[in-house]
Amino acid sequence: MPTKTQPAVRDEGPVPAYQRIKNHVIAQIQKGVWGEGDLIPTELMLCEQFGVSRMTAHRALRELTGAGLLVRQQGSGTYVAPIKIASTLIEIRSIAQDIRGRGHQHSCRVVSLQTVVASAEQSSRLGLRVRAKLFRSVIVHFENGTPIQLEDRVVDAARMPDYLDQDWSQLTPNEYLMHAAPAPTGYYSIEVKLPTADVAGALNVPSSEPCLVLERTTLSNGAFASHAVMWYPGSRYKLAGQIPI
Structure with a gap:
């Protein structure tokens, strides 16, 4: 001053x-x-x-x-104000990329990996046939040991048959998708929600703490590739981006 x-x-x-x-x-x-x-x-x-x-x-x-x-x-x-971690939205980037770009250490914990089928609601919203085979991963991402993102993702199993066999400690689902689903496009939405008990536990936050929720659908060559719902603790994260001029 x-x-x-x-x-x-x-x-x-x-x-x-x-x-x-x-x-x-x-x-x-x-x-x-x-x-x-x-x-x-x-x-x-x-x-x-x-x-x-x-x-x-x-x-x-x-x-x-x-x-x-x-x-x-x-x-x-x-x-x-207290500094919050920033992550880009305009580009489709890996959470690990953002963390490493800040000179910090990325790690993750796999909560679950499973084979599921598309519900009627998913089929309608994502343009899939009813009961299409999907692979689902739920992963918590850490920055210097602090949980900053819970990623709940489903992918097209026919397009990515080896998805569940990946070592997610070596790459993130988003990094995998950059190779398995080239020329990505898509759409996203952001809202503020209170976490469920499972989400709050995974992120180590109270259930009363609002979270930023980024929901993103990725297409490859115009066809469905992935749908992810990513939860960020509101007290330690902000989402930001730059619009090209």
Whole structure:
């Protein structure tokens, strides 16, 4: 946190003033000037530094708070929010890729592997024939020993006959699919749900803790390949992505 008043920053371009404040705060966090739990400058200090109104500074901090970068405490101030693990959505990436990309250790625990048949509801939703043969895997993924994802997946058994024979400690189902089901496309949805008892136990969270739930269907050459439901503890994970310009 600055210890003395900095010179006012004048508006010299088309970027809105509130966005310049947001960019400044984000840059300070990314550079490590302000770390997790640090108190950042007050609205009045930002008003003086950027030569803007109190309403403009308030908007910038409000939007950063809404995005989860800041935490505002009544009567105390505004602080850098606890860091949550980020995972990309736009690309079809492996959870292990994301973890290794952060320089951390990925491990997993296989909860179950089984052969199932498509229900009427699955057949209708996924474009399968009724009672089509599927392979199902339920796997918990860990980052540095902390459970961060429960992956419940079914795949087309006819297309991937060796799916249940894989060593999931060496690759993830998503990494396997990149080879077994090339040219992937698909669709996904995200919602917030309370975990079932089994999910809460696998992720080591209380059943009262909301989870982010990513449901994704993957197609290969236009045909069904995989459907996965992935649970992420809300307190230690966020999902993020970048839209190409």
